[in-house]
Amino acid sequence: MDLMINKASALSGKARVPGDKSISHRALILGAIAEGETHISGFLPSVDCLSTLNCLLLLGVKIERLSSTELVIKGVGLRGLKEAKNVLDLGNSGTTMRIMSGMLAGQNFSSTLTGDDSLKRRPMGRVIKPLRLMGANICAEDEGDRAPIKIxxxxxxxxxxxxPVPSAQVKSCVLLAGLLANGKTCVIEEIKSRDHTERLLKHMGVDIEISGNEVCVRGGSRPKAVKIEIPGDFSSASFLIVAAILTEKSDIIIKDVGINATRTGLLSVLTEMGANINILNEKTIYEEPRADIWVKSSKLKALTVGGELIPRLVDELPIFAVAATQASGTTIVKDAKELRIKETDRIRAICSELRKLGAEIDEFEDGFAIHGPCKLKGNICSSFGDHRMAMALAVAGMCAEGATIIKDSECIEVSFPGFEEILKSLVKGKNT
Structure with a gap:
């Protein structure tokens, strides 16, 4: 499916983005091994999250769908999962594969995890290594680093x-395995990655210790069923935020967005660049902070991004690159080599597709430099089957003269169902 975008004259109004993808995955998985019934609202019914849900069904967990965004998980306890009759196909979801590996490594049955061609290219050695140190019997294709994984x-x-690399997925994998292990398990990060798993474990009554960048759990500590209310996904909101900043005469409010500090590096960077962003109605519900985000069109100035900030905005770097094309001066992103092993090589994809639209951009091994402001012109672009690339290019198209066509845009459903409709609801003048 192709998505055609035209230049927008202004954005205005209020919008809500779907539930947080990272929390949705974790709520499902922890709810499955909890004792009792966990009630989840605000669930993201995206392709990736449904991969996690379907995987749990195959493992014997009963899940009642009250609506597309509300469900009840009937937890089976730490060791109550059952062996799946078939291979567990996780589609494109690297989060599911990495976190589920930790949960399955300590069960009393065997499992095989696989996925689509994209997922089979993503490195899994980063979870296999610590699990083997814990005594897990786990092996993978391609010299032990690629799916399918046999446990x-x-x-x-x-x-x-x-x-070795800040990764919330690796941290979550090891912590879940730690619940099934003898003794105490600790994960130490040089730079703290997103902490949704720790917050949920605490909310569910697990014996967890958090000290700086070190997180520890004790084997046998059992999650208890709770109510979980998932906020809007900040990564999804980031596309609307940048669209409003770059489109003249824009003024929008995005309601009830998660503002967990481990996720909102983009807000810090854009504010430093001169963006007019305000946080309203802050509150914390079930351990997760959330707020309304008020954004107005703004003039941006370039800056350099790297180091400890990267883990806090790694998923937002494609849309940040679009913002940088309209900033005055040279914006540099470094220390972001992790982008090369996402759904696609995002550094290469960012550089190749933004050049098609007229951006002046240099590619580095660990990042890129963008010389702005750039006058963008519509063109035919490839999403590379990557949901975040597709949405970033759609926002770029809103700033470009003429029509922009994004190929294979159906991948947007991986994280942001309804993206095009929400954009249309905010656009004044020419519609997307």
């Missing part, structure tokens, strides 16, 4: 593990 569940032992 033979067996007893695990607690470890202290320092992650």
């Amino acid at each position: 033979t569940g067996q007893p695990l032992k607690g470890i202290i593990y320092k992650t």
Whole structure:
């Protein structure tokens, strides 16, 4: 499916984005191994999250769908999962594969996890290594680094593990395995990654210790069923935020968005660049902070982004690159080599597709430099099957003269169902 975007004259009004993708995955998984019935509202019914849901159904978990965004999980406890009759196909969801590996490694049955061609290219050695240190029997294709992954569940032992790269998925994998292990398991990060798993574990009564960038759990600590209200996904909101900043005479409010500090690096960067962004109605519900985000069109100035800030905005770097094309001066992104092993090589994709639209951009091994402001002109662009690339290019198209066509835009359903309709609801003048 192709998505055609025309230049927008202004954005105005209020909008809500779908529920947070990261929290939706984790709420499902932790609800499945909890004791009792966990009630989830604000669930993201995207392709990736439904992969997690379907995987749990195959493992014997009963899930009642009250609506597309509200469900009840009838938890089976830490060791109540059942062996799936078939291979667990996780589609495009790397989050599901990495986190589920930790949960399955300590069960008393065997599992095989696979996915689509894109997922099979993504590195899994980063979870296989710590799980093996815990005593897991786990192996993978391509010299032990690619799916499909075969896991033979067996007893695990607690470890202290320092992650070589900040990764919430790796951290979550090891912590879930730690609940099934003997003794204490600790994960230490040089730079703190997103902490939704820790917040949910605390909310569910798990014995968890958090000290700076170190998180520890004790084996046998059992999650208890709770109510979970998922806020809007900040990563999804980021596309609307940048669209409003770059479109003249824009004034929008995005309601009830998660503003967890481990996720909102983009807000800090855009504000430093001169963006007119205000946070309204802040509150915390079930351990997760949320607020309304008020955005007005703004003039941006360039800056350099790298180091400890990268884990806080790694998923937003494609849309940040679009913002940088309209900033005055040279914007540099460095220390972001992690982008090369996402759904696609996002550094290469950002550079190749923004050049098609007229951006002046240099590619580095760990990032890129954009010389702005750039006058963008519509063209035919590839999403590379990557949901965040497709949406970033759609926002770029709103700033470009003429029509922009994004190929294979159906991938947007991975994280933001309804994206095009929400954009249309905000646009005044020419519609997308």
